Every structure is written in structure tokens, then in C-alpha cells.
Amino acid sequence: MKLYDLPASPNARRVRIFIAEKGLEIPTVAVDMAKGENKQPDYLAKNSLGKMPMLQLDDGTCITESHAICRYLEETHPEPPLMGRGPVERAQVEMWNRRMELEILLPLINVFAHTHEMWKGVHTQVGEWGEVCRETALARLAWLDGEIAGRNFIVNDSYSVADITAQCALVMGKAVGVRVPENLSNINAWFAGVSARPTARA
Amino acid sequence: MKLYDLPASPNARRVRIFIAEKGLEIPTVAVDMAKGENKQPDYLAKNSLGKMPMLQLDDGTCITESHAICRYLEETHPEPPLMGRGPVERAQVEMWNRRMELEILLPLINVFAHTHEMWKGVHTQVGEWGEVCRETALARLAWLDGEIAGRNFIVNDSYSVADITAQCALVMGKAVGVRVPENLSNINAWFAGVSARPTARA
Numbered sequence: 001m002k003l004y005d006l007p008a009s010p011n012a013r014r015v016r017i018f019i020a021e022k023g024l025e026i027p028t029v030a031v032d033m034a035k036g037e038n039k040q041p042d043y044l045a046k047n048s049l050g051k052m053p054m055l056q057l058d059d060g061t062c063i064t065e066s067h068a069i070c071r072y073l074e075e076t077h078p079e080p081p082l083m084g085r086g087p088v089e090r091a092q093v094e095m096w097n098r099r100m101e102l103e104i105l106l107p108l109i110n111v112f113a114h115t116h117e118m119w120k121g122v123h124t125q126v127g128e129w130g131e132v133c134r135e136t137a138l139a140r141l142a143w144l145d146g147e148i149a150g151r152n153f154i155v156n157d158s159y160s161v162a163d164i165t166a167q168c169a170l171v172m173g174k175a176v177g178v179r180v181p182e183n184l185s186n187i188n189a190w191f192a193g194v195s196a197r198p199t200a201r202a
Numbered sequence: 203m204k205l206y207d208l209p210a211s212p213n214a215r216r217v218r219i220f221i222a223e224k225g226l227e228i229p230t231v232a233v234d235m236a237k238g239e240n241k242q243p244d245y246l247a248k249n250s251l252g253k254m255p256m257l258q259l260d261d262g263t264c265i266t267e268s269h270a271i272c273r274y275l276e277e278t279h280p281e282p283p284l285m286g287r288g289p290v291e292r293a294q295v296e297m298w299n300r301r302m303e304l305e306i307l308l309p310l311i312n313v314f315a316h317t318h319e320m321w322k323g324v325h326t327q328v329g330e331w332g333e334v335c336r337e338t339a340l341a342r343l344a345w346l347d348g349e350i351a352g353r354n355f356i357v358n359d360s361y362s363v364a365d366i367t368a369q370c371a372l373v374m375g376k377a378v379g380v381r382v383p384e385n386l387s388n389i390n391a392w393f394a395g396v397s398a399r400p401t402a403r404a
Binding site: 048065069071072076091092098103129147 | 250
């Protein structure tokens with residue numbers, strides 16, 4: 001196996017942390033998006049959308065989409081479980097992972113994509129949309145703070161892929177100037193905890 | 203079990219078709235969003251985001267997020283499999299389901315949310331973003347047409363949750379005036395096929 005990686009990407013980081021939590025060592029190939037390596041024919045032949053991360057299996061099969069890669073690794077390397085134990089908890093982890101992705105990470109990615117000058121001329125930037133997403137992200141952080149009161153992790157009492165997605169979202173948030181307000185003490189305590197794990201810098 | 207439903211929602215339709223393909227009968231409770239029923243305390247106590255669909259289990263546990271509901275039903279009612287057979291195919295279904303959701307359904311939902319007058323005053327509409335999403339959806343449809351050449355289904359030779367997400371996206375597209383161009387013959391043939399299934403109107 002090898003992982004086609006985009007070191008600065010929050011989605012690629014999700015997969016790298018997942019791999020590290022499983023105790024796996026998978027060689028990575030950094031794809032240089034600035035040089036357009038992801039739009040070259042050899043990469044597009046593997047992933048026609050030209051996105052990273054991508055896991056290539058030894059038989060050549062290519063799996064893209066962070067959560068699909070994590071699911072493959074969960075099934076082939078079940079311990080420690082990062083997607084829950086049993087059907088109900090697995091559904092809860094899926095639910096919370098999607099909430100973390102769609103309600104928090106995605107708005108923060110949109111802030112970056114629509115307000116950062118790095119993307120000027122690369123795609124159509126809609127600054128007003130970026131600002132709406134900034135407000136959405138802050139509103140959802142306030143919501144999340146209430147939801148995780150009394151919990152050490154996003155779902156029940158175990159670290160899971162939902163924590164990974166949320167912590168990568170917050171790292172992304174720092175990069176675009178959306179910081180967790182000090183009064184959201186539950187999130188700040190949770191984030192200090194997950195950031196102290198040895199895998200957090202994967 | 204009971205399903206809290208929003209009849210016109212593409213996400214709720216995804217779950218209803220999934221349930222019908224499994225041959226399950228799960229009672230539904232239609233939540234009237236126009237009357238704000240989803241913002242009432244009793245609903246928010248079940249799902250603090252006030253969204254539909256939501257599956258309530260007999261012990262009271264509430265599962266939200268369409269794909270999390272489908273995953274629970276897949277695990278508890280494995281036949282017929284709608285999420286693939288074996289780790290590689292399950293990863294491919296996950297990958298394609300996410301592509302259908304993030305690349306096609308989500309842009310089409312944004313067209314609706316940001317250009318339709320139904321949402322005026324309900325949330326901040328960014329019309330320019332709606333138009334960008336319309337172009338994105340059309341570009342991704344052209345991409346998908348090439349990807350599924352020679353296939354009857356989105357993933358390999360079996361109907362899966364990825365087909366369900368894609369077909370619900372196209373129904374949504376019709377509602378917002380984004381129709382599949384006639385020259386995209388692979389998508390049009392595929393859509394005719396899935397639309398002819400007895401479950402398509404679930």
C-alpha cells in the first residue's frame with residue numbers, strides 16, 4: 001500500500017492520524033499540487049478528480065475520499081476500533097463524523113477556499129460565501145461545546161474517527177483565523193486532550 | 203423503529219429508498235418544517251440540529267445523518283447488500299457514495315438553498331454561490347458520464363447506496379432546473395434504469 005498525500009490538507013491529515021492510531025506504517029508519496037502534479041495524466045488515471053489523499057493497494061486498486069480510506073483500514077485492521085463497536089455505536093460514530101465534517105470542517109474549508117488569496121484565479125472565489133461559512137463554523141462550535149459537555153471524546157468514552165475529523169477541522173480553523181472562543185471550555189478541554197496524543201502531529 | 207421524515211428532502215428520500223430496497227417496513231413520522239416542528243423542544247431533544255431524516259430505535263436512541271441511518275440498517279439487515287461485499291468493494295461504495303454526495307448532491311442542494319425564494323429570509327442566501335454550484339454540478343455530471351461508461355451501476359455490477367444518492371441528486375436537480383444534458387447518454391441510460399426500479403418512488 002501507499003498513500004498519496006497532500007501534507008497541508010486537513011483531509012490528508014485525517015487519514016495520517018487514523019493510520020498512526022492503528023499503529024500502521026504506510027509509505028507516503030507527497031503530491032505537489034502547486035506544481036500541478038495532481039492534474040498530470042498518471043495521477044488522473046488513478047483518481048480522475050485529481051484529489052488527495054488516495055490509498056493505492058498492492059494490486060493497484062485506488063481508493064479516494066478520506067473516510068473511504070479509513071473504512072478500508074478499519075475493516076482490514078480492526079484494532080483498535082476507531083469507528084465504534086457494534087451496530088449502534090458504529091452508527092453513532094458515523095453520525096458524529098459526518099456532523100464534524102459537514103457542520104464544521106466543510107465550512108472552514110470554504111472559508112479558506114473563498115477568502116484566501118492562494119486560490120485567487122484558481123477557482124471562482126465568492127467572498128460573501130466565505131464569510132457566511134465563517135459565521136456557520138462559529139455557530140456550530142458553540143453548538144458542539146454544549147453537546148460534548150461531560151464527555152472526553154466526541155462519541156461516548158472512546159477516541160474515534162469523529163475526534164480525528166474534529167481535531168483536523170480545528171487545526172484548519174486556526175490556519176484561517178477561526179479560533180475556538182475561550183468561553184467554549186468543553187471544546188478547549190477536549191482539543192487539549194486530543195492534541196496531546198502522540199499521533200496528533202502525524 | 204420509526205423514521206422522522208421530510209417527504210420532499212433528497213436526504214430523506216435516500217433513506218426511504220434504502221429501506222424499500224431492503225424490503226423493510228419502518229413507520230414514518232412526517233415532520234412539518236414549514237410549521238417549525240423540527241425546532242420544537244421535543245424534536246430538538248432528539249436531534250439538536252433539528253434536521254431530518256432521523257431514525258429512532260425502540261430503546262429511544264436517535265440516529266441522524268442519512269448515511270449513518272443507512273449504515274445501521276445495512277449492519278442489522280445485511281441482505282441485499284447495498285454497501286458492497288468485502289473490504290475493497292465496501293471502500294469503493296463508500297468512495298462513490300461520497301463522490302455522489304459531495305460532488306453532485308451537495309452543489310445541487312446549494313443551488314436550491316441559495317437561489318430559491320423559499321429560503322429568502324430563512325437563511326443568508328448568496329446567489330453568486332448558488333450559480334457557482336450550478337456550474338459545478340453540471341461539470342461533475344459531465345465527469346460522471348465518462349466514469350460510468352459501460353457500467354449499469356455507479357459501482358461495479360450491483361445497485362448500491364451510491365446509486366441511491368446519485369438518483370436522489372438528479373431528482374433534486376430537476377427541481378432546481380439542473381437537468382442532465384441529453385448528450386450525457388451514459389447518465390441518462392443509468393438514470394432511466396434506476397428510476398424504473400419499484401423503489402424509486404419510495
